[in-house]
Amino acid sequence: MRYNSTRNSGADVSAAAAIARGISPEGGLYVPADMPRLSDADFDALRGADYAGRARLILSRFLTDFTDGEIADSVAGAYTGGRFDDDQPAPLVQLEKGVHILELWHGPTCAFKDLALQILPHLLTRSAKKMGDGKKTVILVATSGDTGKAALEGFKDVPDTEILVFYPEDGVSPMQKLQMTTQEGANVFVAAIRGNFDDAQTGVKKIFTDPAVGEKLAAHNMAFSSANSINWGRLVPQVVYYVSAYCDLVNQGADLSDGFDVVVPTGNFGNILAAYYAKCMGVPIARLVCASNANNVLTDFLTTGTYDRNRQFYTTISPSMDILVSSNLERLLYHMTGRDDKKVSGWMQALSDTGRYTVDGDIADRLRELFWAGCCDDTETKAVIREVYEKKGYLCDTHTAVAVGVYEKYKQQTGSGRPAVIASTASPFKFAASVLDALAPDKAQGSEFEMVDKLHEATGWKIPGPLAGLKGRTVRFDTDCEREHMLDVVYNRLGIR
Numbered sequence: 001m002r003y004n005s006t007r008n009s010g011a012d013v014s015a016a017a018a019i020a021r022g023i024s025p026e027g028g029l030y031v032p033a034d035m036p037r038l039s040d041a042d043f044d045a046l047r048g049a050d051y052a053g054r055a056r057l058i059l060s061r062f063l064t065d066f067t068d069g070e071i072a073d074s075v076a077g078a079y080t081g082g083r084f085d086d087d088q089p090a091p092l093v094q095l096e097k098g099v100h101i102l103e104l105w106h107g108p109t110c111a112f113k114d115l116a117l118q119i120l121p122h123l124l125t126r127s128a129k130k131m132g133d134g135k136k137t138v139i140l141v142a143t144s145g146d147t148g149k150a151a152l153e154g155f156k157d158v159p160d161t162e163i164l165v166f167y168p169e170d171g172v173s174p175m176q177k178l179q180m181t182t183q184e185g186a187n188v189f190v191a192a193i194r195g196n197f198d199d200a201q202t203g204v205k206k207i208f209t210d211p212a213v214g215e216k217l218a219a220h221n222m223a224f225s226s227a228n229s230i231n232w233g234r235l236v237p238q239v240v241y242y243v244s245a246y247c248d249l250v251n252q253g254a255d256l257s258d259g260f261d262v263v264v265p266t267g268n269f270g271n272i273l274a275a276y277y278a279k280c281m282g283v284p285i286a287r288l289v290c291a292s293n294a295n296n297v298l299t300d301f302l303t304t305g306t307y308d309r310n311r312q313f314y315t316t317i318s319p320s321m322d323i324l325v326s327s328n329l330e331r332l333l334y335h336m337t338g339r340d341d342k343k344v345s346g347w348m349q350a351l352s353d354t355g356r357y358t359v360d361g362d363i364a365d366r367l368r369e370l371f372w373a374g375c376c377d378d379t380e381t382k383a384v385i386r387e388v389y390e391k392k393g394y395l396c397d398t399h400t401a402v403a404v405g406v407y408e409k410y411k412q413q414t415g416s417g418r419p420a421v422i423a424s425t426a427s428p429f430k431f432a433a434s435v436l437d438a439l440a441p442d443k444a445q446g447s448e449f450e451m452v453d454k455l456h457e458a459t460g461w462k463i464p465g466p467l468a469g470l471k472g473r474t475v476r477f478d479t480d481c482e483r484e485h486m487l488d489v490v491y492n493r494l495g496i497r
């Protein structure tokens with residue numbers, strides 16, 4: 001399997017090169033040059049396998065320059081040995097008949113990012129070794145809250161790596177901030193920037209693609225890579241849990257004669273893109289439902305064909321989706337245009353110059369067939385949390401609730417009777433203040449940990465160990481910087497002048 005770039009279809013690199021570099025030199029994203037299809041025999045094998053077995057098979061189709069042993073060791077290092085509750089990274093829970101919740105928050109940081117970021121360090125260090133330049137890998141991360149912690153947890157004390165995380169000062173929840181600023185490990189660094197997630201992401205991308213910066217690092221025997229979902233090594237592990245959910249549905253005897261729908265609370269478009277890849281591999285996904293919060297740039301794009309980031313940015317109770325520039329959409333556009341790198345480059349240039357672009361009419365039509373898009377504001381999201389808890393006894397976090405709310409709108413407007421899988425992306429205790437405020441507004445006050453305890457008392461739901469363990473930890477990082485100074489922070493940390 002070879003990889004092209006969305007802005008240079010002539011690029012022809014191995015999976016190891018795509019993962020080690022993170023982003024293509026001209027600023028495009030790496031995509032597989034063709035899509036592996038799963039056979040009936042593959043699906044039989046997948047249905048009979050546990051999560052690790054499913055991951056080994058899917059990864060082996062995309063990472064063809066890795067040996068079976070390398071893939072097996074990476075998978076075992078990530079998904080076994082108790083890193084996820086009961087060694088079950090992606091259990092499928094029934095909410096009601098035909099509606100299933102894919103719980104992706106049973107890992108060390110209580111959000112779905114763990115599914116990819118527990119395995120990425122294994123893939124990345126092996127990729128860097130294959131590239132054979134002996135350089136130290138410097139991971140730069142821009143985070144809207146959850147990626148940062150999951151990446152820190154994945155890369156802490158991994159030999160020959162350094163990791164630096166930038167988060168928006170006022171754009172993350174108190175729990176997310178505490179998770180990051182108390183991170184342990186000798187090779188980790190965390191800084192707040194004065195700006196929002198898009199500023200952080202733009203700043204990181206700029207550092208990555210500046211040739212002068214790259215040369216300076218190379219002179220110190222270092223090279224950048226990314227742990228954001230622009231890195232192919234983040235996406236491929238996410239394909240696994242959609243295949244896994246399908247296998248579980250079949251094993252549970254679901255009626256899949258018309259396929260099933262997948263609903264994803266979306267920010268940077270990585271998670272839902274992984275579901276698209278699963279569909280391309282032969283998983284019978286009918287419709288991809290893209291759920292947004294008040295930052296509904298994707299809802300508008302997928303319904304009209306015009307992407308327009310010139311709009312108000314809202315800070316919401318689902319902060320990991322407070323994004324106006326969804327990086328991974330670029331990959332989808334590349335596939336939808338039949339790999340037209342010129343067209344994609346043009347749209348991305350327009351996005352950077354004017355903040356908007358419009359895709360061709362036939363592409364907009366095909367997007368509408370493939371996707372259904374909707375949004376929920378904070379008031380609707382809180383109502384969903386309360387209703388789902390009162391009627392079904394199920395506790396959603398704020399992001400998952402956006403997906404449930406959009407799914408209800410989807411069902412109402414389209415009358416879809418197909419089974420649905422709703423991705424649940426975070427533990428409710430990670431956003432305890434907002435969840436408690438939805439359930440019992442009179443109780444929603446006090447410190448973050450008091451609210452975690454109150455949420456536990458109100459519902460009887462178990463507090464995840466990794467969150468309970470944060471109490472009383474020392475804050476190690478209090479750096480903040482203007483977004484123009486991110487590069488100085490990086491050089492400082494790396495000891496480069």
Ligand SMILES: *Cc1c(COP(=O)(O)O)cnc(C)c1O
Pocket residue numbers: 111112113146147229265266267268269270271272320321399425426
């Ligand atoms: C990152 C994140 C999202 C958005 O996922 P994308 O892949 O960026 O679309 C949704 N919910 C939670 C809890 C997240 O951490």
